[in-house]
Amino acid sequence: MSFDHHDPRFVRDPERVFGPMREDHPLVHSDLYGGFWVLTRYDDVTAAALDCEAFTSAVPGTTLIPSIQPRVDPLLPLELDPPGHSVYRALVNPLFAKPRIDAMRPELEALATRLLEPFARNGGGDVMAEFAHPMSLGSLARLMNLPEEDEDRWFDWVERMYSNAILDSADHAAAAHEAEAYIDELIEARKRTPRDDFLGTLIRAEVDGHCLSDAEVRQFGMVMLLAGYETTSGAMGMSLLHLAQHPELRTQLFGDVDGLKHTAVNEFLRFVSPVQVFGRNATHDVSLHGQTIPAGDVVLLAYGSANRDPSAFEDPGRCVLDRHPNRHVAFGHGRHLCLGANLARLELTIMIEQFAVRFPDFHVDPAHEPAWKPRGDVRALSSLTLLAGGAA
Numbered sequence: 001m002s003f004d005h006h007d008p009r010f011v012r013d014p015e016r017v018f019g020p021m022r023e024d025h026p027l028v029h030s031d032l033y034g035g036f037w038v039l040t041r042y043d044d045v046t047a048a049a050l051d052c053e054a055f056t057s058a059v060p061g062t063t064l065i066p067s068i069q070p071r072v073d074p075l076l077p078l079e080l081d082p083p084g085h086s087v088y089r090a091l092v093n094p095l096f097a098k099p100r101i102d103a104m105r106p107e108l109e110a111l112a113t114r115l116l117e118p119f120a121r122n123g124g125g126d127v128m129a130e131f132a133h134p135m136s137l138g139s140l141a142r143l144m145n146l147p148e149e150d151e152d153r154w155f156d157w158v159e160r161m162y163s164n165a166i167l168d169s170a171d172h173a174a175a176a177h178e179a180e181a182y183i184d185e186l187i188e189a190r191k192r193t194p195r196d197d198f199l200g201t202l203i204r205a206e207v208d209g210h211c212l213s214d215a216e217v218r219q220f221g222m223v224m225l226l227a228g229y230e231t232t233s234g235a236m237g238m239s240l241l242h243l244a245q246h247p248e249l250r251t252q253l254f255g256d257v258d259g260l261k262h263t264a265v266n267e268f269l270r271f272v273s274p275v276q277v278f279g280r281n282a283t284h285d286v287s288l289h290g291q292t293i294p295a296g297d298v299v300l301l302a303y304g305s306a307n308r309d310p311s312a313f314e315d316p317g318r319c320v321l322d323r324h325p326n327r328h329v330a331f332g333h334g335r336h337l338c339l340g341a342n343l344a345r346l347e348l349t350i351m352i353e354q355f356a357v358r359f360p361d362f363h364v365d366p367a368h369e370p371a372w373k374p375r376g377d378v379r380a381l382s383s384l385t386l387l388a389g390g391a392a
Contacts, residue, residue, distance in 0.1 A: 003030040003038060005277050005300070005376035012372060014276050014379070015317065018305035027289040033066040036298040038277065040305040042312035042329075044288065048280065048301055049333035052081045055280035055299055057336060062279045062298050064377050076219040078227070078336070085335060091205045091212075092220065092339065095143070095198055101342040104142060108346060111138045112354045120358045124365070124387040128237050131351075136233035139347050144224060145197035146186070153182070154225060162230055162375060176222075183221040187214055198224065231274040232344045234373075234380030235330075236351055238272035241384055242319060244364045253321055254356040264321040265348045270328030271319045276304035277377050278332065303329045304379070362386045 003017070004010065010017050021028055022040040029037050039045050048055045057063070058081045060071040074080055077088040094100065115131050115138075137151040160175035183199075190200045202217045243250040253260050277300040286293040293299060307328050308316045331338035338344070355362075364370060365385035373382045 004032050011376045014304050015308050022305050037293050038300045038302055040302045042306040042309035045301045045306040046333050054286055056081050056283050059281040075223045078223050096339050098342045107142050108139055108350055112350050116354050116358045127384050127386050128381055132233040132236040136229045140228045158229055183218050187217055228340050230378050232347055234274035237381040237384050239268040254360050257356045260321050261349050261352045263324055265345050266326045267323045269330035270307045273304035273307045273330050276379050277302050
């Protein structure tokens with residue numbers, strides 16, 4: 001089979017591809033990108049996510065495929081299995097705890113207000129460039145205590161490493177080198193002037209009685225740069241697109257923001273699933289659905305497909321704002337549950353609150369069709385022009 005999660009048709013509508021696969025071929029093999037398997041059903045995906053002994057994360061460079069630049073150093077703690085994963089993740093868990101993230105709310109509300117006021121005053125614009133991207137980058141900057149004026153540089157690096165990497169591996173390598181050099185500069189700055197922030201915490205941290213190396217701190221920083229921005233801005237854009245296309249849903253949400261915002265955030269995450277697939281490697285031969293996954297093969301956990309599985313969700317193809325319970329796997333599942341889940345939820349909550357007040361009625365500009373980024377593993381819009389008022 002030639003399943004390709006980067007095919008533009010998949011990027012635009014993953015469920016049109018995943019639906020038949022999940023029903024008839026819950027485990028498929030693709031010959032593309034060196035070959036890989038795809039798990040499509042909720043129960044299989046969640047079981048594999050919990051089974052680190054059979055499906056390892058500790059193979060650098062295969063979490064997203066194709067692997068543009070081979071690596072030997074793991075991104076921490078993402079590309080580790082327990083017990084090492086648990087040790088390294090514990091170093092930063094307090095920085096992402098809900099009380100600490102909730103304390104950021106006033107700063108993030110002020111950021112959202114600053115971004116959305118001119119957008120609303122002008123009657124709309126490209127919501128990705130003018131709100132989603134800077135909101136996500138700005139939230140990350142505040143979490144990591146990084147200079148706000150460097151946000152354009154981070155955006156450039158992420159775009160070149162994520163969006164352009166499929167077409168230009170040389171540019172991917174250059175962007176990765178630039179980002180690593182930038183983080184190294186920050187590490188040296190924190191050593192000269194210690195701070196109680198993300199990098200400062202890691203510089204002071206110890207594992208088995210030893211301080212982390214600069215390379216280990218850098219790998220943590222790269223995970224934050226790569227994983228912390230693209231997924232959340234993607235979720236924002238796709239959620240707003242769905243609200244623009246379904247004004248009755250927008251009316252329901254904005255008419256009862258306090259009552260619906262928390263369940264709506266989780267439902268948007270389930271429905272749009274910014275991370276569609278995520279890679280593991282089989283540590284030994286695995287028999288499933290009458291087939292054998294050979295040891296060493298790449299296995300994609302299709303979180304996006306799992307989130308639309310009718311065996312796990314009633315009426316999964318409909319965005320139900322008050323869906324509860326909601327066992328979605330948009331943040332992954334098990335030990336590797338996304339570190340930034342609390343921050344992403346807060347950003348999406350603030351987005352709902354701000355749009356309800358400052359830009360409550362909008363539609364997609366018919367002169368500018370929404371444009372998608374080329375990757376289908378981490379799915380996002382590159383541009384989305386929204387205009388005030390009902391559709392013409």
